[in-house]
Amino acid sequence: MKNSSFDPSRRIFLSQSTKASLALGIGSSLVGSSLLSACGSPAGDAVEADITTGFSQTDLGYDFSALEPNIDAMTMEIHYTKHAASYANNLQEAIGEENVDTEKPLEEVLKNISRYSTKMRNNGGGHYNHELFWKIMSPDGGGEPGGELMDAINSDFGSYQQFVDEFEEAGKSRFGSGWAWLVLDNNRLKIGSTPNQDNPLMDVSEFKGVPLMGIDVWEHAYYLLYQNERPRYISNWWNVVDWNKVSERYTALKS
Template identity: 70%
Template sequence: MNNFSRRSFLTRTTKASLAIGIGTSGIGSALFACSSGPDKDTVLDNLRTGFTQSDLPYDYAALEPHIDAETMNIHYNKHASSYAEKLREAADEENVDMDKPLEEVMMNISRYSTKMRNNGGGHYNHELFWKIMSPDGGGRPQGELAEAINESFGSFDEFVSKFEEEAKDRFGSGWAWLVIDNNQSLAIGSTPNQDNPLMNDVDFKGIPLMGIDVWEHAYYLNYQNERGEYISNWWNVVDWNQVADRYDRLRR
């Protein structure tokens, strides 16, 4: 990224600065809170996550051969559906306003129950996961996201290598992520179980741009214990247009 582009990135509106301040109680209301009326912030609408499961944006078989139809069916209709259902139960039990974005809960997760953490994280993570994959995915990012990846990691190939290492080395179940971090830079890391970088008490913090599910239910039917093969093939379905859209919206 040239000097002008970097200065532009660092001096965008206060909304972008607030977006990076992960882990403070005011961030949810400042960035993700839904407003009403003519002043509603439509720029960030696509970043907000609700408490109900969204429709899968493609057929179960659409990501084959990289992700098979049976895995997608079970993953979406059994695992992810259960997270959404139990999240709403937890929200009812803990008097959470489900008209507000789920991100507000994630950013203050230490205030809530284990049930909220596990199912809220599971729901948030999967809602993002479906969105950043596509049957027309693959290739490489373009434009300013590509420039930012090159600046942060040296090259796209180095980025892929580092991301795959994080995903493969996550012990047990979890996720690997590309995020915008507190330094307004791109960063790669992973979280256990259904945790995510939005949570205020995790070691790796940031606003997720993309994430890969490395729970066994995401790949075991097709890849069995070959997690690395699943991760390598996953790049063929990554929708870089969606990832770049998230990046661009957070910078506005």
């Protein structure tokens, strides 16, 4: 299965003209400045495709059973083909109803989500959140980050273990359904959570930043295997985190 971030039709976003229009549209906002910094980074267009999101569901990139025993195959299949696919399909309806320019990334919509419908908020958020979730997990994941990301974690949280403890608490304490996040905000790492399918890119979110990683703490993400043991799901999730992907996002987004 492919592991691309965009359909080929979205590659037009990588052109210089579209970068210019994105700059005009986003201006000096947190999300815009981070994305534009990445556009001008030494890695060039290669990193931009990895940190922006299209409007269609992309292929998973690994088998449904690949994350076992930490996430079971049935949960992955239902989660990807039913829950996430529903968000992607409903998003397609919303963008048609609200005349969204799909040659710009989904992040452009999310940062102005207060201008759109509840349908767009729920499904645009759900689609973005899941696309990132699949991307930052891997059957070869686990361990600890290294390099600049680890240096930043130690600097902003005191130690890697303190970071883990704070992130797990954000996920465990999120009431009802939602997500826990590690974000970059003004070149500092922060941890927080959002309800439902909101995320820190949204102008309506109380917790803001550019997501580096996020964990889905909706019951459909873990209940078949863990039942009501959300803390155990979160603890085991570290075994599938792809720190290379998270580090790539951090390197691309930091200024």
